[in-house]
């Protein structure tokens with residue numbers, strides 16, 4: 386995918402008006418560059434939307450960026466994270482230590498943080514090896530694709546549900562559950578300002594990763610959830626008029642609904658290409674084989690093992706959606722799991 390990435394070095398903290406500020410916080414070593422952390426004013430101290438990656442440079446950028454805008458990290462009242470990923474929730478714990486802030490996230494991601502804390506301590510490696518094998522990765526590749534053990538973020542103090550108002554005195558900031566990128570991803574609608582903090586759900590140029598883990602689960606359908614969640618933010622716009630999007634990466638953009646429609650189109654095309662691919666190959670294919678045939682931002686052979694693992698997650702999510710729509714089927718009783726087109 387072509388990218389119009391803007392380097393972190395060109396980013397500055399900004400006063401966006403209406404009691405909203407943005408602070409770019411670097412993600413060391415990531416091509417994504419930075420997380421945009423937002424601060425929303427309240428008489429009892431600012432509330433942050435996301436916090437950034439847990440790293441000393443990131444902390445420096447966050448506390449220094451807030452200070453440059455006349456805000457004090459020690460006065461932060463709360464941190465509401467759009468989802469549990471480390472570039473969003475990573476620094477929330479340190480902000481809490483500095484200011485006594487509460488941390489809030491959706492209850493479904495809070496449950497994942499608990500699960501993650503447990504399995505990082507116990508069965509992480511076995512879990513991954515088994516998951517990769519069942520997707521059809523060969524053992525050598527599976528070992529390389531394992532990746533490092535993740536560091537779970539701080540456990541939230543408050544759990545949010547769809548429609549809840551965030552504790553932000555004098556303003557109306559409402560949680561909109563937008564599952565897909567993670568099960569508990571939320572957008573935050575600043576109802577008094579026609580603005581929506583979109584986290585990773587709607588980004589201006591790239592699309593968020595939507596995958597299934599373990600790859601062979603058939604009890605969830607995150608891509609269908611994600612497409613429904615795109616409709617949710619579009620519906621908010623049709624009810625309230627165009628909403629400005631304040632995403633967690635890249636840049637701020639107008640009219641969230643127009644971009645949501647583009648992203649939906651992108652996935653529908655990808656689903657159609659995948660369905661056609663399976664139709665041309667009558668023999669059942671493993672998730673790994675399917676992933677190797679799909680188009681990624683570089684050739685499969687050039688993808689490092691951990692990115693192959695993510696590509697397989699994305700392939701699995703698209704296969705699951707086609708299965709749920711009745712376009713393909715899962716072959717029963719084989720290991721690794723295989724998929725096949727249905728005769729139309």
Ligand SMILES: [Zn+2]
Pocket residue numbers: 468470566585
């Ligand atoms: Zn994310």
